[in-house]
Amino acid sequence: xxxxxxxxxxxxxxxxxxxxxxxxxxxxxxxxQNTPGGHKGYEYSRTHxxxxxxLEKAFASIENGTHGLAFGSGLAAIDAVMKLLKPGDEVISTxxxxxxxxxxxxxxxxxxxxxxxxxxxxxxKNITQYINANTKLVWVExxxxxxxxxxxxxxxxxxxxxxxxxxxxxxxxxxxxxxxPLDLGADIVMHSATKYMGGHSDVVMGALVVKDNAIAERxxxxxxxxxxxxxxxxxxxxxxxxxxxxxxxxxxxxxxxAVAQFLASxxxxxxxxxxxxxxxxxxxxxxxxxxxxxxxLSFTSKGNDYDAAIKIVEKLKIFTLAESLGGxxxxxxxxxxxxxxxxxxxxxxxxxxxxxxxxxxxGIEDIDDLLADLKQAIG
Ligand code: P1T
Numbered sequence: 001x002x003x004x005x006x007x008x009x010x011x012x013x014x015x016x017x018x019x020x021x022x023x024x025x026x027x028x029x030x031x032x033q034n035t036p037g038g039h040k041g042y043e044y045s046r047t048h049x050x051x052x053x054x055l056e057k058a059f060a061s062i063e064n065g066t067h068g069l070a071f072g073s074g075l076a077a078i079d080a081v082m083k084l085l086k087p088g089d090e091v092i093s094t095x096x097x098x099x100x101x102x103x104x105x106x107x108x109x110x111x112x113x114x115x116x117x118x119x120x121x122x123x124x125k126n127i128t129q130y131i132n133a134n135t136k137l138v139w140v141e142x143x144x145x146x147x148x149x150x151x152x153x154x155x156x157x158x159x160x161x162x163x164x165x166x167x168x169x170x171x172x173x174x175x176x177x178x179x180x181p182l183d184l185g186a187d188i189v190m191h192s193a194t195k196y197m198g199g200h201s202d203v204v205m206g207a208l209v210v211k212d213n214a215i216a217e218r219x220x221x222x223x224x225x226x227x228x229x230x231x232x233x234x235x236x237x238x239x240x241x242x243x244x245x246x247x248x249x250x251x252x253x254x255x256x257x258a259v260a261q262f263l264a265s266x267x268x269x270x271x272x273x274x275x276x277x278x279x280x281x282x283x284x285x286x287x288x289x290x291x292x293x294x295x296x297l298s299f300t301s302k303g304n305d306y307d308a309a310i311k312i313v314e315k316l317k318i319f320t321l322a323e324s325l326g327g328x329x330x331x332x333x334x335x336x337x338x339x340x341x342x343x344x345x346x347x348x349x350x351x352x353x354x355x356x357x358x359x360x361x362x363g364i365e366d367i368d369d370l371l372a373d374l375k376q377a378i379g
Contacts, residue, residue: 003062003177004246010061011068012054023054025236047224051232055239056207059197062176062242063189065209067216069223070235074172074192075100076228077206079108081137081168081188083222084215087113089136092127094151095119096144096351098192099340101170105139107342120351122282124155131163140186141170142179143286146298146335146359147352148273150282153289157185166215172196172326177249178290182211188219195326199241199248203234248328251364252295258367259360259374263299268378273298273352295362296325298335301378306355309334313358315377318369325361330370333359 001010015023026049031042042048052070059068071077078101085091093105095118105116117130127138138160142151153169160167168188169181175196181189191197193205210216223229230238260274275286276293286293301308312332313321319332323339333339336355340348362370 006061007058007177007245008243011057012061023051023236023239025232026050027232045232046227046229049229049232049235051239052230052235055235055242058239058242059191059193059207059209062245063171063182063209064176064180065182065189065211066213067210067220069208069216069219070193070230070238071206071208071223072228072230073204074098074190074194074206075104077190077192077208078104078170079228080208080219080222080226081190082109082114083226084166084218085109085114085136088134089113090115090117090130090132090134091137091139092117092119092130092135093139094121094141094144094149095347096147096149096353097139097141097170098145098172099335099342099348101139101141102340103342118347120149121151121156122149124152124159127156127159131159131165135163135165137166137168139168139170141173143173143275143294143296145173145296146273146333146340146357148173148275148280148296148298150275150280150286150289152282152285153179153181153184153186155285160187161185173294173296174290175245175249175294175326177246178253178292178294182209184289187212187215192326193238194324196245196249196252197241197326198238199245199327200237201324201327201329203237203241205230205234205238248364249292249295252362253292255364255367255370256293256295256297256362259362259370260297262371262374263297266374266378268302270300270302270304270356296360297362298357298359300354300356300358304354304356306336309356309358312377316373317377318365318373319360319377325359327361328364330363330365330373331361333361335359
């Protein structure tokens with residue numbers, strides 16, 4: 001089945017009770033048993049819920065995995081991955097990544113004895129010097145949030161396989177429409193399903209997909225034992241979102257490209273970060289591992305001036321100033337004071353998250369309106 005069919009049918013069956021084409025919202029915490037253990041496959045909704053199960057099968061299908069798991073947020077999904085580890089274990093992570101992920105790693109899991117190395121992975125070989133007997137996991141975001149760096153998943157996977165390390169890829173920015181990390185050698189793919197998967201800015205959710213039975217079993221155990229699951233209503237909404245992922249992504253990519261080109265030719269814009277430019281340092285890798293370049297980009301205005309950046313985001317009208325990304329509506333963000341404020345200034349500035357940086361999540365509105373909005377705001 002091809003991707004554009006999988007988003008609609010992958011892993012999905014009509015509901016066995018009445019043939020409902022969309023799975024009903026099974027708004028129940030528990031299920032009747034005729035004798036202890038005598039149930040129809042569902043006992044308690046933290047463990048299993050039919051609506052969540054339908055969504056988890058869809059996640060697995062579109063990421064070319066065998067098992068999907070849905071969580072109450074993207075961070076809850078990452079939290080579950082980190083619980084595969086033990087005190088003394090070490091993780092090598094991209095140094096440019098969502099601020100909340102950095103906070104979870106440094107403010108929660110470091111206290112539980114896990115050591116993190118945050119490094120630039122634009123050259124995949126960089127990771128080898130950080131590998132030692134305690135290294136267990138490599139954490140990759142690509143494209144990275146918010147600098148749109150591109151990491152070579154296949155290149156990293158060759159190294160992690162040789163050293164028997166787990167490779168987890170946060171595929172939130174790309175989505176499986178553009179990039180399928182499991183096919184490139186990753187062991188775990190993670191999503192903030194809050195973003196493109198849901199696609200309508202009305203749900204907070206996380207997802208994991210794997211293709212190995214032993215990892216899946218352990219993650220299902222953690223999901224049930226720790227309990228950070230999502231509810232049936234949210235599962236229904238994200239399943240509905242996935243059904244249009246391919247058409248939304250197609251437009252996100254078209255509009256993203258037009259906005260990137262507009263900004264690159266604007267005299268008041270200093271630098272545009274978008275993997276579709278031939279001048280992007282890892283454009284050749286983006287071209288290999290992604291089917292298009294997505295709807296996320298960041299830019300700085302000339303003079304690298306904090307006040308100028310704030311003025312622009314305040315003036316934008318169609319681009320709403322807000323945290324998050326990946327919805328049908330365009331959003332702007334100021335990473336240094338919003339999504340990445342939990343990363344110390346000296347750390348974030350090393351990766352380019354300067355005070356003048358603006359991040360755009362380009363939506364699927366009419367491109368003429370989006371460009372006119374940017375024109376009036378940048379001046
Ligand atoms: O917000 P939540 O669903 O918990 O997902 C966290 C997360 C994980 N990974 C990436 C790449 C993300 O972008 C996020 C959430 N990011 C934002 C809220 C943001 O505006 O960047």
